[in-house]
Amino acid sequence: MKSERARLTRLYGGLLVLAGVLLMGVVYLLVSETLYANVMSAVVPTFPLEGQSAQYAPALRADSLAETAVVDSANTKTMQEVTTAAGDAALSQLLTVSGISLGAYSALSVALAWWMAGRVLRPVGVITARARRLSGSNLHERLALKAPPGELKELADTFDGMLDRIEELVSSRQRFAANAAHELRTPLAVQRAAAEIGLADDPTPEKVARIRAKLIDTAAGSEQLIEGLLLLAVSDEGLHRRERVALDETGAAVTEALAADAKARSITVELTTRPVTVVGDAVLLDHLVHNLVANALRHNHPGGRVRVDVGPDGLEVVNTGPVIAPEAVPLLFEPFRRARARLHAPGEGAGLGLSIVASIARAHGGEATARANPEGGLTARVSLPRRI
Template identity: 75%
Template sequence: MNSERTRLTALYGGLLMLAGVLLMGLVYLLVSEGLYASIVTAVAPAVPASQLDAASAATPTLPSGDWARTTRLEPGQIAVAQKLSTAAGDAALNQLLTVSAVSLAGYSALSVALAWWMAGRVLRPVGVITARARRLSGSNLHERIALKAPRGELKELADTFDGMLDRIEELVAARQRFAANAAHELRTPLAVQRAAAEIGLADDPPPEKVAWIRDKLIDTADDSEQLIEGLLLLAVSDEGLRRRERVDLGTATSTVTEALAAEAKERSVTVEVEARPVSVEGDPVLLDHLVHNLVANALRHNHPGGSVRVRVGPGGLEVANTGPAVDPATVPLLFEPFRRARARRHAPGEGAGLGLSIVASVARAHGGAVSATANPGGGLTARVTFPTAHR
């Protein structure tokens, strides 16, 4: 910052010194323009005509102006006055230059000092931001600059930096929760597998116990595979799109919904689909996962005899379902990994809690946005909008 302060000092001080030089030159020019005429005007009447010699009276030159027309002088008086005015004018201008040079030197020193002080005040917020950025670590991301200053570019810079710290803190907290939850989710099936193996194989088990252990290990392996696939899909969608092509969102939604018809029938849930042709530029595989996760989530978090309404239009995709009441305050949290509306019960088909987080990640990868609202009678309405979606 010292180099920037030196540059600003040189800039401000140079401008002030240039202004002083121009002012001194202007004053010198204006004074010298009328100085000689003013001295002649003042001195000529005071020269006695009786004391003039022939040489001084030989070449009289009258000044022009109202004074020459209204004042009666001898020719010799004018000649002597001109010689006196030349000597006096030169002395006055020399004195003016000397005083001006001394004043300019003092003014220049004062200008540099003021410029250094001014540059320090201007750059002080930048120094605060720099010092705070150097101190930042994972343990003090809660600190903010909170610059107290009038509205301006530096105040806006400090506020922007604080906003960036807010987003970084939220991101780090979300990543920490994700790591903790992922470790817990991965540890649970391993613990189940270990316990099943130790209990079932401790002695010579009967065939039915071996069959139970086998089924338990297979179910646990399926849950682990589902969890790993969800984590991989989340990581792929977070990286962004590797390819883009035109996808008919309406057709993709109809296809995915038909594939889930058996599960809907098994759960006694009615699915209503209203899909209009809408084109989206994106990855067809990721978009299929987005639709599948939304519809499957609406089926699994429902009750027998409930319904799911799926609509596709120019505004994007909307999936609404009946089911248990959802606290509106917890709805935004459902799009975080491993977040659930209810505590996990480790029931078959419960899922890993990654469905809506994958939906949000895929929507972001396509430049879209996802939102949800709790329905008054229970259930959830999720909406995914795509800025490039059109008929």
Template identity: 80%
Template sequence: MNSERARLTALYGGLLVLAGVLLMGLVYVLVSDGLYSSVMTAVVPTVPASELGLSAAPALPSSDWAQTAVIEPGQYAVARKVSTAAGDAALHQLLTVSGISLAVYSALSVALAWWMAGRVLRPVGVITARARRLSGSNLHERIALDAPPGELKELADTFDGMLDRIEQLVAARQRFAANAAHELRTPLAVQRAAAEIGLADDPPPEKVAWIRDKLIDTADNSEQLIEGLLLLAVSDEGLRRRERVGLDATTATVTEALAAEAKERAVTVDVEARPVSVQGDPVLLDHLVHNLVANALRHNHPGGTVRVRVGPGGLEVANTGPVVDPAALPLLFEPFRRAQARRHAPGEGAGLGLSIVASVARAHGGDVGATANPGGGLTARVTLPTCA
């Protein structure tokens, strides 16, 4: 910061000194331009007659003399000589005084510029010092710059806003790592317990079959969890390719593929799709629609309904089902979050469906939101930039 302070001092001081030099030059030019004529006018009436070679001076008052006297050649020469000497002396004195004043002014200007530069850069020093102290353990600290509104105040507030986002991101990543470790540890513990219990003695064939089914089911859940984590990581990285994708056609394909599950759960799926195209990754968009519709099917009740709407605003999926607490809605789009406590039931999932939806929507420049239906269930809306 000292180098920046020196540069600002040189700039401010140089401008002030330059302004002083220009002012001194302007004063010198203006004074010297009319100085000699003014001195001549003042000197001529005061020159004695004996110095002029005249027999007698006119018998007029000095004021009248200055207006009516005729200047003889000898008188003009003497007056010219006197006025030139007086003018030169006045200009010399003016230059001397101006030079001393300019030197003092320059010193004061540099000192003032140094003080001004330090005052201007003081908030930058505060920001720099706080940024150096930041680490993972004190991300809660903020600059909170106490300064009048201006560019540096705006910079400090922007920095504080960035720290807010970083703190939220770090906290989310820490929760994600902890939840992922828990979710991955659970199936391993189940597999180990099943193996230890089932193989401790000579088990009967039906027990071996039960253990086999349990291990296969646990392995399937682990595979789905790992695939969900990989998909979430891929969507968080952004889009690697873009192409024109018909959102209505993708929705029709997904709902048709889930028709058997809907029939099994005795849930009616109502689809209303208008032709809409978006620029994006067809695989990720397929996962987005699939996760929304599958989530609406699995968190429903027999005889319930799922309403799917596709239009220029994007995709909307609404379902019947248990009542959802509105306060829990923002948390549903975080990884491993569920509207209800986990029961470890078959097909329950790991709680990654809606978080993948949110990540895919962000990757496509869109947004996602949800509202709780008054009679139970959820309405999820995904807005995506559409193609013309």
């Protein structure tokens, strides 16, 4: 900031000194244009007219002299010499005084420019000092710059807004890491307990079979969780390929693939499609639709309904199920967040479904939203930029 202050000082000081030099030059030119004429007008009355005594000369006006009297050649020459000498002396004195004044003005201008630059850059110093103190442990602090409205105030407010987003992102990542560690540790603990306790004594074939089935089921859940984490990471990175995807065909294919699961749960699935094409990653879009429909089937009750609507307005999935508090709906898009506490039951899921949906929607320039149905269940909607 010191170098910037020096640059601003040179700029402000140079402009002020230049203004002083220009002003002095204009004053000198204006004075020199009329100085000799004014001196002549003051000198002429001091010289006597021909045929009159010198004592009456001062009482005569200069303009009447030209009409009523003629000054002799000796007096004319003397007047010119006196006028020139007086004018030169006055201009010399003017230059001397102006030079001294310009020097003092220049020194004052540089000091004033240094002070002005410091005042202008003071908010920048405050922003820099506070930004240097920020770290992962105090991201909650803000600049909160107290300054009049202006560019620097707007910069500080923008910086505070950026810190809000960074804090939210870091907090989300920390929660994600903690939840992922917890989710991965649970199946590992189950596997270890099954191996240490279930096989501690001489196991019977039936017991070995049960332990084997338990280990396989736990490993499948861990594999599903890891695949979900990898998919979430891939979608967070954005799109690596783009192609035209018929979203209505994707919706029909996913619904057909999950028909057996819906039948096993005694859930009725209603599908409504209208032709719509989007540009994006076909694999990710397939996961998006699959996660929405699978989530609607999983969090439902026997004999419930699921309505899937694909059209120009996007994708909408409505399901019946338990009543969800409206304030809890936004939290469902965070990783490992569930409407109900996890029971570690088969087919429960890892709690990544809606977070993956939101991430894929963002990667495609869209948005995923949801609202709780008054009679129970959820209405999830994904809007995507449409390409015909």
